[in-house]
Amino acid sequence: MLKIEKISKSFKALPVLEDISFEIKKGDFVAVMGPSGSGKSTLLYSISGMDSISAGQVLFEGVSISTMQEAELSRFRLTKMGFVFQNAQMLKNLSIFDNIILPGLVAKKESAEAIRKRASALMKRMEIEEIQSRDIREVSGGQLQRASICRAMINNPAMLFLDEPTGALNSGATDQVLAILEDLNREGMTVMTVTHDQRVAARAKKVIYIRDGQIAASKEFAVRADRERELDDWLREIV
Numbered sequence: 001m002l003k004i005e006k007i008s009k010s011f012k013a014l015p016v017l018e019d020i021s022f023e024i025k026k027g028d029f030v031a032v033m034g035p036s037g038s039g040k041s042t043l044l045y046s047i048s049g050m051d052s053i054s055a056g057q058v059l060f061e062g063v064s065i066s067t068m069q070e071a072e073l074s075r076f077r078l079t080k081m082g083f084v085f086q087n088a089q090m091l092k093n094l095s096i097f098d099n100i101i102l103p104g105l106v107a108k109k110e111s112a113e114a115i116r117k118r119a120s121a122l123m124k125r126m127e128i129e130e131i132q133s134r135d136i137r138e139v140s141g142g143q144l145q146r147a148s149i150c151r152a153m154i155n156n157p158a159m160l161f162l163d164e165p166t167g168a169l170n171s172g173a174t175d176q177v178l179a180i181l182e183d184l185n186r187e188g189m190t191v192m193t194v195t196h197d198q199r200v201a202a203r204a205k206k207v208i209y210i211r212d213g214q215i216a217a218s219k220e221f222a223v224r225a226d227r228e229r230e231l232d233d234w235l236r237e238i239v
């Protein structure tokens, strides 16, 4: 799905990512952990083409996105990738529903009718149908974050990228978001999330630990009940 080959990135002369390589396979669920400032968000933005890289290349489904021109790259991101951020980043003057369908209308892959239908189905599935016509200030953080997952899914992306999706949520809302991510992944969605939260990382099948812009360690976890414990032991060893 995604092949990252020796990528590096600097801001001005300051190196932030150094010589990072790894692969994400279709159906993977990868969590990126690491201290604040270690380069997690920069990594997510660099490999999804939201940010440029200084060296190396990123192949998405075999296509090099590192050499794409901006217009081609935006279209690629819009139709193939879904994004969720810590603070939902929805437009204030649109309803929740209109925020969700917006990337669909921009992509024009399908009729407006089909996009509306899918938005309704996604909202139903995330159990937030009742907030459709509300303003983004009239919903809870958990509802807003579930709405941003609906928005990220509206163009049927090949992969979901999330940066601290539960960073602003209480534990109940975190559980709901995690259940959704796990469900989507079980159905085949490839997921990569940056997180500080061990509970989030414990749902992943693979955890990559970044320190000072480099991969300090990574580990695959079998999906089973005591995974949280296993992750905790591993983090104690490497942190």
Ligand SMILES: Nc1ncnc2c1ncn2[C@@H]1O[C@H](COP(=O)(O)OP(=O)(O)OP(=O)(O)O)[C@@H](O)[C@H]1O
Pocket (backbone or CB within 6 Å): 011, 016, 034, 035, 036, 037, 038, 039, 040, 041, 042, 043
């Ligand atoms: N636009 C930018 N210009 C200059 N430096 C930047 C920029 N964005 C990030 N950095 C620097 O790059 C480093 C990595 O930042 P990044 O946001 O990727 O960290 P992070 O691991 O996501 O941290 P956090 O857990 O706090 O979100 C930091 O030292 C940061 O100050």
Ligand SMILES: [Mg+2]
Pocket (backbone or CB within 6 Å): 040, 041, 042
């Ligand atoms: Mg960050």
